Amino acid sequence: MSIDPIPQVPISRIIGLLEVLDDAGGRYDIFRLAREVNFEFGESLKVIKAVEMLELVVTPGADVVLTASGKELLRGKINARKRLLREQIKKLPLFRTVVEALQRSEDHRAEEGAFLEIFALHLPAEDSEAVLKTVIDWGRYAELLGYNPETHELYLDQAD
Numbered sequence: 001m002s003i004d005p006i007p008q009v010p011i012s013r014i015i016g017l018l019e020v021l022d023d024a025g026g027r028y029d030i031f032r033l034a035r036e037v038n039f040e041f042g043e044s045l046k047v048i049k050a051v052e053m054l055e056l057v058v059t060p061g062a063d064v065v066l067t068a069s070g071k072e073l074l075r076g077k078i079n080a081r082k083r084l085l086r087e088q089i090k091k092l093p094l095f096r097t098v099v100e101a102l103q104r105s106e107d108h109r110a111e112e113g114a115f116l117e118i119f120a121l122h123l124p125a126e127d128s129e130a131v132l133k134t135v136i137d138w139g140r141y142a143e144l145l146g147y148n149p150e151t152h153e154l155y156l157d158q159a160d
Contacts, residue, residue, distance in 0.1 A: 007046040011141040026066040086142035109155040
């Protein structure tokens with residue numbers, strides 16, 4: 001099983017980038033965009049990579065272009081946004097691995113340590129705790145995953 005890492009960026013930056021692109025007519029030069037959003041260039045590239053992985057933008061040449069899904073997400077009310085993002089997130093191998101592990105576990109819950117081990121094994125070059133933080137951030141926003149900070153458990157937010 002091959003798991004690709006996901007960029008460690010908060011969901012708020014992903015939505016923010018989409019809004020900036022939308023305000024610019026749906027297309028932006030990557031270098032101008034980095035200056036416009038006041039992120040360090042490397043940080044901008046991480047956010048662009050995340051949004052691209054979610055199929056909300058494409059990057060032909062040096063441009064970032066909103067896809068139909070990206071536009072749909074921006075036009076939707078909060079629940080529609082979450083639903084669309086949940087569908088996109090579920091396509092990512094990293095999230096499929098997390099969801100499948102939770103589906104196999106009792107009560108569809110598991111301690112975060114189990115995921116830290118999975119990430120350490122499959123993504124040895126990544127910071128497992130940072131990956132987990134991002135998985136929780138994206139998963140909670142999209143209402144795919146829940147997290148209990150007292151028990152340090154992840155769980156499936158809903159049966160779908």
